Amino acid sequence: MSEKVLMKGNEAIAEAAISCGCRHYFGYPITPQTEIAAYMAKRMPKIGGTFLQAESEIAAVNMVIGAASAGVRVMTSSSSPGVSLKSEGISYMAGCDLPALIVNVQRGGPGLGGIQPSQSDYFQATRGGGHGDYHLLVLAPASVQEMAAMTVRAFDLADKYRMPCMLLADGTMGQMMEPVELGESTGGTVDKPWALTGTGMKRPHNIINSLSLTPDELERWNVDRYERYAKIERDEPMYEEYLCDDAEIVVVGFGIAARVAKNAVNAARAEGIKAGMFRPITLWPFPKKAMFERAKTAGAFISVELSMGQMIEDIELAIRCTRPVTLCSRVGGMIPSPAEVKKSIEDAHEKLEGRN
Amino acid sequence: MTKNILIAGFGGQGVLFTGKFLAYAALLEDRQLSWLPSYGPEMRGGTCNCSVIISDEPVGSPIVTEPDILIAMNRPSLDKFEKAVVPGGEIYIDSSLVDRKPERTDVKVYSLPATALSTEKGFDGIANMILLGAVIEKSGVIDKSSIPAAMSKVVSAKHKDLYDYNIKAIELGCESI
Amino acid sequence: MTTVFDRPHALTDVPMHYCPGCGHGIIHRLVAEAIDSLGIEGTTVGVASVGCSVFAYNYFNVDMVQAAHGRAPAVATGVKRARPENIVFTYQGDGDLAAIGTAETVHAAARGENITVIFVNNAIYGMTGGQMAPTSLPGQVTQTSPYGRDVKTVGYPVKICEMLSQLDGPAYIERVAINSVKNIRAAGRAIKKAFRYQTEGKGFSLIEVVSTCPTNWGMTPAKAMKWAEENMIPYYPLGVYKDKYAGDAAKA
Numbered sequence: 001m002s003e004k005v006l007m008k009g010n011e012a013i014a015e016a017a018i019s020c021g022c023r024h025y026f027g028y029p030i031t032p033q034t035e036i037a038a039y040m041a042k043r044m045p046k047i048g049g050t051f052l053q054a055e056s057e058i059a060a061v062n063m064v065i066g067a068a069s070a071g072v073r074v075m076t077s078s079s080s081p082g083v084s085l086k087s088e089g090i091s092y093m094a095g096c097d098l099p100a101l102i103v104n105v106q107r108g109g110p111g112l113g114g115i116q117p118s119q120s121d122y123f124q125a126t127r128g129g130g131h132g133d134y135h136l137l138v139l140a141p142a143s144v145q146e147m148a149a150m151t152v153r154a155f156d157l158a159d160k161y162r163m164p165c166m167l168l169a170d171g172t173m174g175q176m177m178e179p180v181e182l183g184e185s186t187g188g189t190v191d192k193p194w195a196l197t198g199t200g201m202k203r204p205h206n207i208i209n210s211l212s213l214t215p216d217e218l219e220r221w222n223v224d225r226y227e228r229y230a231k232i233e234r235d236e237p238m239y240e241e242y243l244c245d246d247a248e249i250v251v252v253g254f255g256i257a258a259r260v261a262k263n264a265v266n267a268a269r270a271e272g273i274k275a276g277m278f279r280p281i282t283l284w285p286f287p288k289k290a291m292f293e294r295a296k297t298a299g300a301f302i303s304v305e306l307s308m309g310q311m312i313e314d315i316e317l318a319i320r321c322t323r324p325v326t327l328c329s330r331v332g333g334m335i336p337s338p339a340e341v342k343k344s345i346e347d348a349h350e351k352l353e354g355r356n
Numbered sequence: 357m358t359k360n361i362l363i364a365g366f367g368g369q370g371v372l373f374t375g376k377f378l379a380y381a382a383l384l385e386d387r388q389l390s391w392l393p394s395y396g397p398e399m400r401g402g403t404c405n406c407s408v409i410i411s412d413e414p415v416g417s418p419i420v421t422e423p424d425i426l427i428a429m430n431r432p433s434l435d436k437f438e439k440a441v442v443p444g445g446e447i448y449i450d451s452s453l454v455d456r457k458p459e460r461t462d463v464k465v466y467s468l469p470a471t472a473l474s475t476e477k478g479f480d481g482i483a484n485m486i487l488l489g490a491v492i493e494k495s496g497v498i499d500k501s502s503i504p505a506a507m508s509k510v511v512s513a514k515h516k517d518l519y520d521y522n523i524k525a526i527e528l529g530c531e532s533i
Numbered sequence: 534m535t536t537v538f539d540r541p542h543a544l545t546d547v548p549m550h551y552c553p554g555c556g557h558g559i560i561h562r563l564v565a566e567a568i569d570s571l572g573i574e575g576t577t578v579g580v581a582s583v584g585c586s587v588f589a590y591n592y593f594n595v596d597m598v599q600a601a602h603g604r605a606p607a608v609a610t611g612v613k614r615a616r617p618e619n620i621v622f623t624y625q626g627d628g629d630l631a632a633i634g635t636a637e638t639v640h641a642a643a644r645g646e647n648i649t650v651i652f653v654n655n656a657i658y659g660m661t662g663g664q665m666a667p668t669s670l671p672g673q674v675t676q677t678s679p680y681g682r683d684v685k686t687v688g689y690p691v692k693i694c695e696m697l698s699q700l701d702g703p704a705y706i707e708r709v710a711i712n713s714v715k716n717i718r719a720a721g722r723a724i725k726k727a728f729r730y731q732t733e734g735k736g737f738s739l740i741e742v743v744s745t746c747p748t749n750w751g752m753t754p755a756k757a758m759k760w761a762e763e764n765m766i767p768y769y770p771l772g773v774y775k776d777k778y779a780g781d782a783a784k785a
Contacts (some may be wrong), residue, residue, distance in 0.1 A: 006376075006383055006391070006509075024615055032395055050614040054607065055640035062604035062637070066611020069598040070578070074615070092601050115396060176418050177376070177391035179383050196596035196612060198576040198619050205545075207590045209581075209599040256417070263416035337421050 004179040009147040010035035016148035021187035023049035024074040026063035031115045032171040033105035036077040057082040061089030068098040069208045071195025077103035091130030095210025099158035103167045105174040108333040116333025117171035122310035126284040137165040138283040140254040144178035159190040172256040238281035247276025249348045253304035261304045264341030288318040295319035300348040305329045358411035360420040365429025367404040370484035375406035381498040381506035382410040390418035479525045489529020541565035543574045545594045554754025556744030559711045567725040577620040580605045584626035585659040603634025606641035609648045622649040628658045631667040631691045645702035645736040649727045655746040663749030667691040698774035705738035706775040712758045
């Protein structure tokens with residue numbers, strides 16, 4: 001094991017990407033993720049990689065498409081408004097079955113919004129974001145260590161399922177420093193016979209394309225893709241449970257919200273309220289099954305979000321509305337405090353007590 | 357034990373650097389920690405703060421809303437965060453730049469004219485390290501023996517002069533409080 | 534028996550979807566001939582754009598990726614950066630390259646990206662049914678300029694070669710046409726030179742090919758060729774607009 005170092009979340013993403021064989025980064029500056037680009041600009045030329053600052057987010061994501069088509073590990077990063085611009089390209093990537101990593105270090109919206117942390121791109125990330133039927137694999141790290149680990153996992157999953165993968169972080173996760181232990185260097189080992197390498201005059205030409213003007217063919221492509229998605233929904237959900245076994249109230253949060261929730265759960269426990277925390281790590285696939293199981297023992301759920309209430313819909317769907325779900329949220333760059341979350345826990349507890 | 361530390365001042369006063377030093381010291385002491393800066397367009401001159409949490413447990417929220425230790429490097433910082441300090445907590449003030457005393461009576465207050473001292477003793481521009489010396493001396497949040505190694509993490513080995521300069525400023529703070 | 538005329542190896546043996554008399558058939562052939570004669574088919578990767586030439590990925594016998602509208606130079610940049618040893622070209626129409634993809638075009642050129650851009654200018658959006666293009670001529674009647682392109686309200690055509698040749702990045706920019714045998718032969722030479730420059734690592738090259746669209750222009754193919762000669766070429770003069778290495782052959 002390598003030694004622990006202090007790194008910003010954004011830097012951990014960049015270094016982890018390099019450690020797992022990513023040698024191509026295309027991006028465009030936007031706060032609060034620019035450290036990723038700065039890190040890549042410094043490192044890539046020294047290791048024979050490519051850092052290119054594109055003329056726009058749109059160009060950057062299309063450069064990613066080009067490099068992914070050529071079969072290499074490639075990534076881009078941005079923040080909310082920039083990800084909206086990249087959404088066209090992400091839809092093409094999904095339609096072309098191209099693996100790549102897109103990092104969204106979210107900031108408040110809509111529009112130009114602000115630059116402080118937010119989680120209000122949840123719908124955009126988990127529903128695809130662009131046009132057409134598709135999903136991204138969406139991973140939501142909650143520590144700098146996870147920023148690194150999830151980056152590596154995102155590349156592996158992207159290659160495994162031939163699809164774009166998104167790391168959904170926020171300004172806090174990107175800017176904070178924590179000790180991080182970086183793993184040994186690995187490389188992508190997945191064979192990519194579909195990649196554009198030149199035919200070498202030895203095989204028929206490869207075509208990477210999302211266009212079909214034949215409806216039954218395009219339908220088949222979509223259906224095949226959703227069969228793959230079904231497998232992912234079965235095999236890949238990730239989540240963390242904290243003090244959930246005997247919890248009457250389960251607080252659900254991802255990323256920074258989960259960290260605040262954990263403090264609140266501890267504070268509530270100190271006052272004798274049986275609270276627990278459920279943290280989805282994959283936002284798509286959402287850990288529906290585990291959450292449904294948890295609803296059998298818990299009495300109420302609270303969704304802690306830095307949005308006006310987006311993930312709450314997935315919680316309700318996952319537990320099929322068998323338990324009340326309330327929202328505890330702040331937006332616009334504000335972050336719920338542990339005290340605010342604790343208040344929500346107390347309110348939910350009171351309601352449960354009232355009912356019994 | 358968990359210490360929630362909030363460092364606040366103007367951009368350019370070394371708020372983030374002070375936090376970084378504490379974070380590295382904690383790392384070297386093999387403790388759990390987080391460091392979170394305020395970020396924004398105010399690179400120089402604007403308000404700036406930094407949350408540092410040092411703990412024996414995994415750190416939950418990295419945002420310090422109720423500091424055990426507040427390091428106030430200017431008046432607006434004291435005005436903004438004085439109320440947030442937990443009862444029994446500590447407030448460290450650069451009294452050269454803060455022209456009032458805290459109103460709280462349920463906290464420990466340590467005042468040091470760090471900026472005046474820095475000019476007087478030849479430590480221009482690093483009043484933050486003098487004030488940090490006072491924090492280390494009084495709070496024990498990090499061990500004094502961690503200072504040299506932590507400094508070598510935040511000041512490049514190429515700048516031996518800067519390293520000595522910062523260490524001496526911390527020592528001055530320790531002695532002056 | 535001696536073969537005097539054959540399909541280039543770099544073209545697949547499938548029927549093309551292009552309208553009778555469309556210029557794309559000729560230009561595809563010129564690109565394929567260039568690839569054949571430089572012996573680069575096995576290492577070439579093409580980027581198809583959006584427009585009539587979207588299906589170019591079916592016609593070129595090389596690895597192909599289909600880009601979003603206007604983004605071909607960015608996609609080509611990604612391919613080239615990932616595989617610098619490969620030869621990468623884009624094949625784009627006027628709407629794609631000179632309207633929606635202007636930024637990608639200009640910046641790939643400014644970077645001197647070592648790719649080859651084949652730019653087919655037929656002054657109209659063909660695939661969507663004949664709308665006004667950024668290169669439609671003043672007064673030209675299209676579906677979306679039914680009273681003729683009025684420069685007072687929609688402005689003037691974009692002259693890509695003139696514009697890009699102002700940049701320091703590009704290595705080679707030439708405008709050619711396919712309205713006569715002589716011009717077709719010159720176009721073939723220019724396209725081959727553009728690919729050769731890439732193999733020599735000389736950087737960005739763009740060949741603008743003044744072409745025709747008999748269907749959307751509402752003319753017979755022969756009349757369309759004449760229209761191109763009489764109307765397009767005077768507005769879009771043929772010739773070399775930039776060649777960073779023009780003197781090299783003479784020096785060598």
